[in-house]
Amino acid sequence: MGIASVSGLRFSYGDIVALDGIDLEIPSGPVGLVGANGAGKTTFLRLLLGILSPGTGTIEVLGAPVPGGILTVRDRVGYMPEGACLPGDQTAADFVGYAAELAGLPVRAARQRASDVLTLVGLHEERFRPIAGFSTGMLQRAKLAQAIVHDPELVLLDEPTAGLDPEGREEMLELITRLHGFGINALVSSHVLIDIEQTCEWVVMLDGGRVLRSGPLTDLSVAEEASVQVLGDTADFVDGLQRAGGVVSADGDALRVVMEGGDPFDLVRDVAAATGTAIRRLGQRRITLEDVFLEGDDA
Amino acid sequence: MPEGAVFDLGYRPHDGPRLGRRGALAALFRDGLRRVLGLRRRARSKVLPWALLGIALLPALFFTAFGVVLGDLDVSNTIFGHADYFDLTGTVSLIFVALAGSELTVPDRASGTMAIYASRPLTIGDYLAVRAASLGAVVFGFLYLPHVVLHLGRAWTSSRGFGSYVVDEVTVLWETAAASMVFIVAYAPIVFLVGTFSKRTSVAAAAGFGSIVFVSGGAAALVEEGGLDVAGLLAVQFHPGYVKDWIMSADTQHWVPESAGFQPWVSLVVIGVVALLALGAVRARYRNVQ
Numbered sequence: 001m002g003i004a005s006v007s008g009l010r011f012s013y014g015d016i017v018a019l020d021g022i023d024l025e026i027p028s029g030p031v032g033l034v035g036a037n038g039a040g041k042t043t044f045l046r047l048l049l050g051i052l053s054p055g056t057g058t059i060e061v062l063g064a065p066v067p068g069g070i071l072t073v074r075d076r077v078g079y080m081p082e083g084a085c086l087p088g089d090q091t092a093a094d095f096v097g098y099a100a101e102l103a104g105l106p107v108r109a110a111r112q113r114a115s116d117v118l119t120l121v122g123l124h125e126e127r128f129r130p131i132a133g134f135s136t137g138m139l140q141r142a143k144l145a146q147a148i149v150h151d152p153e154l155v156l157l158d159e160p161t162a163g164l165d166p167e168g169r170e171e172m173l174e175l176i177t178r179l180h181g182f183g184i185n186a187l188v189s190s191h192v193l194i195d196i197e198q199t200c201e202w203v204v205m206l207d208g209g210r211v212l213r214s215g216p217l218t219d220l221s222v223a224e225e226a227s228v229q230v231l232g233d234t235a236d237f238v239d240g241l242q243r244a245g246g247v248v249s250a251d252g253d254a255l256r257v258v259m260e261g262g263d264p265f266d267l268v269r270d271v272a273a274a275t276g277t278a279i280r281r282l283g284q285r286r287i288t289l290e291d292v293f294l295e296g297d298d299a
Numbered sequence: 300m301p302e303g304a305v306f307d308l309g310y311r312p313h314d315g316p317r318l319g320r321r322g323a324l325a326a327l328f329r330d331g332l333r334r335v336l337g338l339r340r341r342a343r344s345k346v347l348p349w350a351l352l353g354i355a356l357l358p359a360l361f362f363t364a365f366g367v368v369l370g371d372l373d374v375s376n377t378i379f380g381h382a383d384y385f386d387l388t389g390t391v392s393l394i395f396v397a398l399a400g401s402e403l404t405v406p407d408r409a410s411g412t413m414a415i416y417a418s419r420p421l422t423i424g425d426y427l428a429v430r431a432a433s434l435g436a437v438v439f440g441f442l443y444l445p446h447v448v449l450h451l452g453r454a455w456t457s458s459r460g461f462g463s464y465v466v467d468e469v470t471v472l473w474e475t476a477a478a479s480m481v482f483i484v485a486y487a488p489i490v491f492l493v494g495t496f497s498k499r500t501s502v503a504a505a506a507g508f509g510s511i512v513f514v515s516g517g518a519a520a521l522v523e524e525g526g527l528d529v530a531g532l533l534a535v536q537f538h539p540g541y542v543k544d545w546i547m548s549a550d551t552q553h554w555v556p557e558s559a560g561f562q563p564w565v566s567l568v569v570i571g572v573v574a575l576l577a578l579g580a581v582r583a584r585y586r587n588v589q
Contacts, residue, residue, distance in 0.1 A: 051417045071420045075319055079418030085411040094339050101326035102419040104318040110326075113313060120310060130341065146415060151313035156418075182310040 009057035032196030035206035078147035082158040088132030103150030137168035226264040227285035240271040331433020363452025382549035400490030401503035442479035478543040485539040488577035531559025538566040
């Protein structure tokens, strides 16, 4: 069973269509939900949680219908909202414990889980401090803690690295990466594509309320293309590649070489030998989510 | 030589019981009580509610101490009876209700915590009902506890003996409980509604208190100075006192609705209608939250 199944989903805020004709099967595991600001990511998460009701279409989360079986769904999920959601006048231990009780854990178990999970996210020392004094990084960790304190089957993370400095971002991404090992599926919403590349195995790309692409990241990560950087003038080298049937395009400082029906690496080797070109770097070109996203936009 | 080992327990799944919606409702109710009383919060959050509770209890404790000194504090020679006690602590009670109502409505919205409730096995109807139940429970305790103290104090100092007094005068416990409920139904829904319009607890409390006092004051002026009797229906501050006197067969003062010529049951109906309208408006305020 996957995380969610969505069919013919359409939702609008008045006249503004936020999601239009979404059909998706989201598998288990760490899944990324990417798109520009306003692409419909948060709306999609709120629909999965039953906070919003779909205009048309059907939604199933963990096999239960939404909104019909919403209490069953909410029993099994956690949610880390993008915005502020923590009361400043409580300590992290009290609030995360309360969040566990709200998910149905008995009081004693909730207190114990809160302590364990706050340690896991790196807030053990700060757990008895009022949340009002927390830094942005600590707030994000506390938000993650409340989302997983009740050991959910699925956690929905909305822009989990928002506002974090580079070090805090890396730590948050590491925590998210570890969730799969805990048996927790994660649906990570982000407009930072590299975050998704780093943490997820499957990606759903939204653009303008529509699904641009949904598939495993492994399909994206490599391509039958060579990326080559050479020393000196490239004119003879490029000319040689093109005469031998290669398709060459500039890719920043590098050249991107594709050969229909042949091996682009052999072609680069042969042309470099023939033209006496010195190669500085040669490797398989990696397609990033950004490439796919931009190609989708162009289309 | 003994050897030690360090185990990294890492993440441990929860294999214990899950209480589901029932557990969530109970947790929300407990949180409501703690929030109003400032428990598990900073010291300054505790000051006002506990000070008000102390003020409300003070007369009961004073009368009890008075009886201990005199040797008898029977119903006949007590300066204030149970019916008068509601009037004595009326303003304090209203302040407490306004504070409690704002504490239960404002912080969850202001701090964005509603998003977390939306990921727990609760509906918005559950949330509002349990918050209202917390408010009712804590206000009932605030209103009723002094009467229990006064009753037991009187029993303790009574010449009839503790047991005999408690049994003979047990009806006052039911009457004061019913009167307390009337005060809750009259005030709590209004402050609950006012609280849904504010993002600051103090502003909501002041607005809740002020709206009841000023509307009622205006209504009293229209009735007594302008002769506009129908305005007596708007004297929301005074309806519960009038009904309380009716329940307790007392006549502690001349209430505004009484001056306007209304019977106590009319006040009771007004209290019920205003409560339903206020709670309906609260539900409408949260209509966008499932």
